[in-house]
Amino acid sequence: MFYKVKVKDHVRVSPKNFNKELKEAIVEELKERFSGYISKNLGLVIDIADIGEIGEGIIIPEDGAPYYEVNFDLITFEPELQEVMPGKIRDIADFGAFITIGPIDGMIHISQTINDFVSFSKDKSLQGKDTKRSLKINDKCIARIIQISYKDIANPRVGLTMRQQGLGKEDWVKEDLVGKKEEKKKNKV
Numbered sequence: 001m002f003y004k005v006k007v008k009d010h011v012r013v014s015p016k017n018f019n020k021e022l023k024e025a026i027v028e029e030l031k032e033r034f035s036g037y038i039s040k041n042l043g044l045v046i047d048i049a050d051i052g053e054i055g056e057g058i059i060i061p062e063d064g065a066p067y068y069e070v071n072f073d074l075i076t077f078e079p080e081l082q083e084v085m086p087g088k089i090r091d092i093a094d095f096g097a098f099i100t101i102g103p104i105d106g107m108i109h110i111s112q113t114i115n116d117f118v119s120f121s122k123d124k125s126l127q128g129k130d131t132k133r134s135l136k137i138n139d140k141c142i143a144r145i146i147q148i149s150y151k152d153i154a155n156p157r158v159g160l161t162m163r164q165q166g167l168g169k170e171d172w173v174k175e176d177l178v179g180k181k182e183e184k185k186k187n188k189v
Contacts, residue, residue, distance in 0.1 A: 001077070001078060001079070001080055002046070002075065002076070002077050002102070003043070003075070003076045003077075004049055004076075005042060005074045005075075006071065006072075006073055007072055007073070007074055008069065008070070008071050009069075009070060009072075010067045010068065010069055011026050011029050011033075011068050012029065012063075012065050012066075012067050013029055013057070013066050013067075013068065014065055017029065022068075023054065026051060026070055026072075027051060030048045030051075030072060031048055034048065034074065038153055040150045040153065042074070042076050042078065043079070044104060044156075045075075045076050046074075046076060046103060047075045048072060048073070048074060049072075049073035049074060049075045050073040051070065051071075051072050052070070053070070053071045054068050054069075054071075055068055055070070056068075077102050077104070079102075079104070079145050079148055079158050080145065081145055081147075082145065082146075083144070083145045084145075084166075085101040085142070085143055085144075086141070087099040087100055087101040087106070087141055087142075087143055088100050088138060088140055088141070089135060089136065091124075091137060092124045092126060092136070093120075095109065095110055096110045096112070096113065097110075097113055097126065097135060099143060099160060101143065101145075101160070105158075106143070106145070106157075107160065108160045108161065109159070112146075112159075112163050113126050113135055114131065114133050114135065114163070114168070115131075115163045116129055116130050116131045117129040124136070124137060133169070133172055139169050139170075141167075141168060141169050142162070142166070142167050142168065142173060143160040143161065143167055144164060145158055145160055146159050146160060147159030
């Protein structure tokens with residue numbers, strides 16, 4: 001899920017940015033500091049949304065750069081357990097599929113891709129034995145987050161499933177909805 005997080009911190013403005021307006025220099029310093037930043041508490045920092053109040057600068061002896069207390073907003077992405085996310089299949093391997101969800105990639109184990117016996121084919125697709133449903137690179141899907149690991153903070157791992165109702169390749173979800181409506185009509189007659 002995406003969040004807008006309010007942060008208050010001291011920002012060092014490097015002498016290389018002295019020729020810029022103060023707000024512009026602070027934005028540049030914050031972008032440099034938070035670009036690609038990942039933490040268990042914040043998730044993945046996407047961008048600096050807004051700069052609020054900037055306090056008076058102080059200079060620390062022997063540093064040569066001023067520090068400003070700044071209020072600012074970050075846009076972050078933090079995956080949450082059980083969250084349903086749209087995504088696009090980035091790659092397929094013999095053990096499952098990699099799906100891009102928001103700004104990160106997650107992995108769907110082969111056993112969690114299709115509610116069927118699934119096999120991997122040489123053309124980099126996954127095929128269901130009975131349903132004949134196939135999953136290919138660039139397919140748009142809906143998946144649920146079932147596991148998140150920050151063991152390697154620079155590379156968080158997200159595990160997903162598409163085996164539940166309302167999940168899977170977008171075409172499958174539509175087919176299942178149409179099939180349920182037709183089933184309801186038959187039961188009414």
